[in-house]
Amino acid sequence: MPHPDVLDKLVSLAKRRGFVFQSSEIYGGAGSVWDYGPLGVELKNNIKARWWNAMVRQRDDVEGLDAAILMHPRVWEASGHVAGFTDPLVDCKACKARFRADKLQDAQCPRKPSKRPGEHADCQLTEPRQFNLMFKTFMGPVEDSASVVYLRPETAQGIFVNFLNVQQATRQKVPFGIAQIGKAFRNEITPGNFTFRTREFEQMEMQFFVEPGTDMAWFEKWKAWRREWHLGLGLDDDRLQFHQHDERELAHYARAAFDIEFDFGGSLGFQEIEGVHNRSDFDLTQHQKFSGKRLEYVDQAANKRYVPYVIETSVGADRVTLAALVNAYREEAVAGEQEGRTVLRLHPAIAPITAGVFPLTRKDGQPDMAERLAADLRKRFPVFYDDAGAIGRRYRRQDEAGTPFGITIDGDSTTNDDVTIRFRDDLRQIRVASGQVADVIADYLASDKPTAEVPRT
Amino acid sequence: MPHPDVLDKLVSLAKRRGFVFQSSEIYGGAGSVWDYGPLGVELKNNIKARWWNAMVRQRDDVEGLDAAILMHPRVWEASGHVAGFTDPLVDCKACKARFRADKLQDAQCPRKPSKRPGEHADCQLTEPRQFNLMFKTFMGPVEDSASVVYLRPETAQGIFVNFLNVQQATRQKVPFGIAQIGKAFRNEITPGNFTFRTREFEQMEMQFFVEPGTDMAWFEKWKAWRREWHLGLGLDDDRLQFHQHDERELAHYARAAFDIEFDFGGSLGFQEIEGVHNRSDFDLTQHQKFSGKRLEYVDQAANKRYVPYVIETSVGADRVTLAALVNAYREEAVAGEQEGRTVLRLHPAIAPITAGVFPLTRKDGQPDMAERLAADLRKRFPVFYDDAGAIGRRYRRQDEAGTPFGITIDGDSTTNDDVTIRFRDDLRQIRVASGQVADVIADYLASDKPTAEVPRT
Numbered sequence: 001m002p003h004p005d006v007l008d009k010l011v012s013l014a015k016r017r018g019f020v021f022q023s024s025e026i027y028g029g030a031g032s033v034w035d036y037g038p039l040g041v042e043l044k045n046n047i048k049a050r051w052w053n054a055m056v057r058q059r060d061d062v063e064g065l066d067a068a069i070l071m072h073p074r075v076w077e078a079s080g081h082v083a084g085f086t087d088p089l090v091d092c093k094a095c096k097a098r099f100r101a102d103k104l105q106d107a108q109c110p111r112k113p114s115k116r117p118g119e120h121a122d123c124q125l126t127e128p129r130q131f132n133l134m135f136k137t138f139m140g141p142v143e144d145s146a147s148v149v150y151l152r153p154e155t156a157q158g159i160f161v162n163f164l165n166v167q168q169a170t171r172q173k174v175p176f177g178i179a180q181i182g183k184a185f186r187n188e189i190t191p192g193n194f195t196f197r198t199r200e201f202e203q204m205e206m207q208f209f210v211e212p213g214t215d216m217a218w219f220e221k222w223k224a225w226r227r228e229w230h231l232g233l234g235l236d237d238d239r240l241q242f243h244q245h246d247e248r249e250l251a252h253y254a255r256a257a258f259d260i261e262f263d264f265g266g267s268l269g270f271q272e273i274e275g276v277h278n279r280s281d282f283d284l285t286q287h288q289k290f291s292g293k294r295l296e297y298v299d300q301a302a303n304k305r306y307v308p309y310v311i312e313t314s315v316g317a318d319r320v321t322l323a324a325l326v327n328a329y330r331e332e333a334v335a336g337e338q339e340g341r342t343v344l345r346l347h348p349a350i351a352p353i354t355a356g357v358f359p360l361t362r363k364d365g366q367p368d369m370a371e372r373l374a375a376d377l378r379k380r381f382p383v384f385y386d387d388a389g390a391i392g393r394r395y396r397r398q399d400e401a402g403t404p405f406g407i408t409i410d411g412d413s414t415t416n417d418d419v420t421i422r423f424r425d426d427l428r429q430i431r432v433a434s435g436q437v438a439d440v441i442a443d444y445l446a447s448d449k450p451t452a453e454v455p456r457t
Numbered sequence: 458m459p460h461p462d463v464l465d466k467l468v469s470l471a472k473r474r475g476f477v478f479q480s481s482e483i484y485g486g487a488g489s490v491w492d493y494g495p496l497g498v499e500l501k502n503n504i505k506a507r508w509w510n511a512m513v514r515q516r517d518d519v520e521g522l523d524a525a526i527l528m529h530p531r532v533w534e535a536s537g538h539v540a541g542f543t544d545p546l547v548d549c550k551a552c553k554a555r556f557r558a559d560k561l562q563d564a565q566c567p568r569k570p571s572k573r574p575g576e577h578a579d580c581q582l583t584e585p586r587q588f589n590l591m592f593k594t595f596m597g598p599v600e601d602s603a604s605v606v607y608l609r610p611e612t613a614q615g616i617f618v619n620f621l622n623v624q625q626a627t628r629q630k631v632p633f634g635i636a637q638i639g640k641a642f643r644n645e646i647t648p649g650n651f652t653f654r655t656r657e658f659e660q661m662e663m664q665f666f667v668e669p670g671t672d673m674a675w676f677e678k679w680k681a682w683r684r685e686w687h688l689g690l691g692l693d694d695d696r697l698q699f700h701q702h703d704e705r706e707l708a709h710y711a712r713a714a715f716d717i718e719f720d721f722g723g724s725l726g727f728q729e730i731e732g733v734h735n736r737s738d739f740d741l742t743q744h745q746k747f748s749g750k751r752l753e754y755v756d757q758a759a760n761k762r763y764v765p766y767v768i769e770t771s772v773g774a775d776r777v778t779l780a781a782l783v784n785a786y787r788e789e790a791v792a793g794e795q796e797g798r799t800v801l802r803l804h805p806a807i808a809p810i811t812a813g814v815f816p817l818t819r820k821d822g823q824p825d826m827a828e829r830l831a832a833d834l835r836k837r838f839p840v841f842y843d844d845a846g847a848i849g850r851r852y853r854r855q856d857e858a859g860t861p862f863g864i865t866i867d868g869d870s871t872t873n874d875d876v877t878i879r880f881r882d883d884l885r886q887i888r889v890a891s892g893q894v895a896d897v898i899a900d901y902l903a904s905d906k907p908t909a910e911v912p913r914t
Contacts, residue, residue: 018520018626024529026618026748030606031596035619036523038627041637044523045509052502057839060831063475066493066501068657069640072481089598098598137594137608139488139656141546141555141646149487151594151608161483162492169475170495171845180498183526183640189598199596200525291483374517382514388628 003239005266006329010322011194013342017400019043019325019352020195032191032198034318039401042352042382044202044321047233048181050350051204051315054229055179062177062206063170067158069183070149075157076134078290079283085153086130087189092117093124100189101128133186135199151185156312158182159207160283163295167209174297174308175218177208181317193268195318202317209297209308212281215255218311219278223258226276226313230260232448233320234347235327239263241270253282255309262323273323274315281307324350328402334427337392344402345425348445354381355441356398360410362387370409373419373434377407380438381445399424405441409434460696462723463786467779468651470799474857476500476782476809477652489648489655491775496858499809499839501659501778504690505638507807508661508772511686512636519634519663520627524615526640527606532614533591535747536740542610543587544646549574550581557646558585592642592656608642613769615639616664617740620752624666631754631765632675634665638774650725652775659774666754666765669738672712675768676735680715683733683770687717689905690777691804692784696720698727710739712766719780730780731772738764781807785859791884794849801859802882805902811838812898813855817867819844827866830876830891834864837895838902856881862898866891 014020018037023030036044056064076082088101092109099107099117112120135151138144152158159178166178181204191197210218223242230240245257255278261270284295284307296305328344348354357374359366367387374385384403386394391408398406406422413419418431421440432440471477475494480487493501513521533539545558549566556564556574569577592608595601609615616635623635638661648654667675680699687697702714712735718727741752741764753762785801805811814831816823824844831842841860843851848865855863863879870876875888878897889897 015622016626018623021619021622023525023527023615024532024618025622026744026750026752027529027531030525030527030529033525033527035525035615037619037623038520038522041521041523058835060835060842063495064498065495066498068480068487068490068492070480070487070490070642070657072484072487074484075481131598135594135596137592139592139644141588141644158480158492161481162478162494165472165478165482166475166494169473185527187596187598200527287483293483295483378515378517385517 003263003265005268006326007194007264007266007268009342010325010329013329013400014040014194014325017397032188033200034195034198039352040321043324043346043350043402044317046350046352047321047324048202048204048317050233051229051317052179052181054232055177055204055206059177061172061175062179062208063166063172065159065162065166065178065180066182067155067162067180069152069185070139071152071157071161073149074290075161075287076150076153078286079157080286081134081150081153082132085134086132088128089131089189090117090128091126093126094122099125103190131189133188135185135187153186154184154314155180155182155203155205156207156283156314159205160287160295160310161291163209163284164293167297174299175208175210175214177206179204179206181205193264195322196264196268196271198318201319204315204317206313207279208311208313210311211299212306212309215278215280215309215311219256219276222311222313223276226274226315227260230262230273230320230323233324233350234345235262235323239323239327243270243272251279253280254278255280262319262327264323264326271319272316273319274313277312277314279310279312281309283310284308341396341399343399343424346402346404348404349448351402351404352382353384353398353401353403354445355405355407355437356384356386356394356403357407358385358391358394358409359387360391360408364411365414366409366411369414369434370407373407373409373437377438377441380442395422405444407437460720460722462725463783464651464721464723464725466799467782467786470786470857471497471651471782474854489645490657491652491655496809497778500781500803500807500859501774503807503809504778504781505659505661505774507690508686508774509636509638511689512634512661512663516634518629518632519636519665520623520629522616522619522623522635522637523639524612524619524637526609526642527596528609528614528618530605530607531747532618532744533607533610535743536614536617537743538591538607538610539589542591543589545585546588546646547574547585548583550583551579556582560647588646590643590645592644610643611641611771612637612639612660612662613664613740613771616662617744617752617767618748620666620741621750624754631756632665632667632671634663636661636663638662650721652779653721653725653728655775658776661772661774661777663770664736665768665770667768668756669763669766672735672737672766672768676713676733679768679770680733683731683772684717687719687730687777687780690781690807691802692719692780696780696784700727700729708734708736710737711735712737719776719784721780721783728776729773730776731770734769734771736767736769738766740767741765798853798856800856800881803859803861805861806905808859808861809839810841810855810858810860811902812862812864812894813841813843813851813860814864815842815848815851815866816844817848817865821868822871823866823868826871826891827864830864830866830894834895834898837899852879862901864894 019040021035023033109115109120138147139149243259257277259272260274262273328346359370377383404424408420476497478492480490566572566577595604596606700716714734716729717731719730785803816827834840865877
């Protein structure tokens with residue numbers, strides 16, 4: 001059964017609840033750039049922290065890095081981006097509009113929208129020319145060719161140029177990896193689909209350096225590990241698939257490449273959220289050539305030296321955040337209630353708020369007790385205190401925020417010190433002593449279950 | 458007693474141990490841009506996480522945000538950056554060199570380095586003209602004035618333009634704040650002093666929205682809280698001072714401004730690491746004017762509406778990271794040893810590695826036991842396993858990395874299960890059962906003591 005298209009509903013929920021806002025919205029927005037609001041920044045940070053923990057902190061063979069966005073311009077000559085990171089564009093000399101040459105059939109003539117560019121009588125299309133997708137700027141006071149720098153279109157090159165710096169500082173032996181999280185920029189001609197394709201985005205990349213000949217075995221390992229990571233984040237098994245790059249898709253230097261695709265539902269369907277690539281020794285060899293510096297690994301034990309091969313795993317942080325939201329989105333009927341609910345069944349470990357704390361009423365000392373409990377829980381995880389409106393509405397607001405636990409303080413609580421924990425996914429309610437709430441929730445988080453084992457609607 | 462200049466020594470240690478590398482070093486470097494290596498990224502991330510926790514997670518009156526670097530260009534007209542964020546430059550028509558007009562006395566004539574620009578016979582200096590410090594680029598395929606966008610020179614404007622989005626999504630009531638961490642860019646003519654003044658840098662900013670008339674009381678609160686935060690990070694009390702902006706320094710819209718300055722030692726001395734500003738209602742009023750959208754807060758309880766005043770706290774994440782390194786750097790004599798040691802006395806909570814684990818020798822099962830212990834500890838904090846070289850050298854390497862605890866497994870350990878914990882700062886050693894190491898270290902971290910109470914050398 002195909003998954004429904006929930007993207008428009010998510011855009012609306014994302015703004016209403018503060019996950020994602022359009023950048024510079026009061027000025028009509030900046031083109032396909034988005035800001036993460038209070039809930040969105042926590043969700044994305046939790047996902048980034050989970051990746052860093054799995055890739056760097058829990059492994060002794062991967063080192064972290066945080067390279068700058070601005071790099072020496074020769075980097076992008078060596079990488080091939082100056083010459084080849086382009087889209088073909090055509091201009092119309094009559095109306096000055098510009099189009100992607102390979103997407104003319106989807107475009108409209110600005111003067112005659114019912115026609116395609118070139119089909120209207122006035123159209124004067126030029127031959128296609130290559131348009132580079134890197135954002136260009138100038139460093140220093142003089143705007144000339146000597147001062148051109150680019151906003152990096154990928155984080156990977158920051159790792160390649162630091163290969164020996166990292167290896168020597170850490171004394172790592174091949175095989176080992178370098179991982180980093182950071183912004184990258186591409187001047188896309190046709191961005192879109194909310195935060196899926198944007199001009200400013202964040203990558204989580206890892207380059208794993210191996211001895212030539214051992215590369216395909218490592219490639220298979222990383223391919224399996226990376227799929228497991230997405231499952232651990234709560235993405236459904238049936239929404240994940242591998243897409244193997246065939247010969248036409250494969251870069252000339254690549255020995256093998258698989259995309260990990262997630263089913264975003266509707267017409268968008270399966271789309272890449274991560275790439276796993278065997279890049280051979282292409283990048284280090286190119287940087288050797290362009291920099292004149294040796295980038296070899298010296299294996300002292302085996303008395304040999306070589307340029308390592310690279311297995312790359314490259315995740316779009318914004319895409320996997322969007323996938324987590326799409327995967328979690330549900331509209332459900334609620335037994336005994338006329339109105340249904342919208343709920344985000346986010347994995348408890350990445351939910352922006354772990355627990356909502358609610359006094360049932362604003363009297364009889366309930367708010368005091370609830371605020372004390374909220375302050376206590378806040379030392380261990382993010383908590384939201386809410387005493388405004390009917391309790392049902394407060395539950396619904398936290399359902400939409402993806403908050404996995406709701407703690408309610410009622411009239412009995414102020415006398416017997418018991419409170420109710422409500423579970424977001426199956427609406428189960430249990431009564432526990434207020435002093436035990438933190439441990440109950442911590443135990444649940446430690447079990448690291450993606451979602452409660454309840455039927456889907 | 459003035460603090461010594463340790464910056465050159467730090468640059469060398471930072472590269473050697475993997476805290477900070479020059480960006481694109483194999484290409485001769487990119488101008489005043491730096492990359493954080495494996496230890497540096499952990500240190501900086503720990504500092505950022507500590508700020509986020511104190512400013513957002515532990516407070517119920519501050520919301521998080523992660524706004525994009527690229528914004529609508531009108532934002533920078535409203536903020537005043539397009540017109541006023543400039544340095545005065547003069548050109549020499551004879552040699553084509555360019556200089557800061559207000560720093561001519563520190564510059565050299567390129568043709569006659571013993572002279573200042575203008576003092577050599579050939580010099581033909583133009584009148585000063587204003588040079589804008591924002592990096593400019595073009596969004597979309599056409600490079601014309603309509604597609605100009607800027608790399609943000611500060612994160613603050615992302616918060617101002619989202620003021621109502623955040624307030625409405627979270628239903629916060631004034632007074633409340635919005636906080637974010639992110640990159641900003643300034644095309645400085647004279648960057649320098651390692652990572653102190655760079656063209657690409659990271660800010661940790663918080664804007665706190667208050668009712669006019671209550672602003673100076675909130676200003677004083679934040680000024681005190683922010684100083685406390687730097688002390689909690691382990692920065693020494695005598696290296697921190699407030700610098701009050703006098704009338705000439707104060708921006709025309711500001712009601713009050715204090716810098717928090719740290720003494721970097723040597724000739725650099727006290728320099729700003731954070732600014733605390735009362736910005737009045739200037740920013741929101743400007744964005745109202747330029748966007749045509751109302752940016753008022755509606756106080757329903759009091760039945761009034763107003764444009765809030767803003768108290769801003771703005772930290773340079775790179776500067777406070779550098780301050781933490783400078784503050785921690787020591788060269789010490791070690792009793793009973795001929796060679797001294799270099800040690801980073803970093804606060805244990807921000808140290809990149811919490812514990813080093815060392816088998817005394819590579820035989821008798823010591824490496825096995827040590828690796829098991831390291832894997833176990835790694836679940837709770839960052840651990841480095843090292844079995845290479847003499848134990849003294851391994852201790853020294855971790856001293857330079859700022860690792861607060863060293864765990865040594867020796868011949869007795871494999872029989873009685875006891876191991877030695879060595880404390881970085883006072884070199885104290887205690888014997889504990891291997892199963893208790895994690896809890897002993899966790900207790901120490903939970904006490905959140907900046908550094909051990911031992912005499913300074």
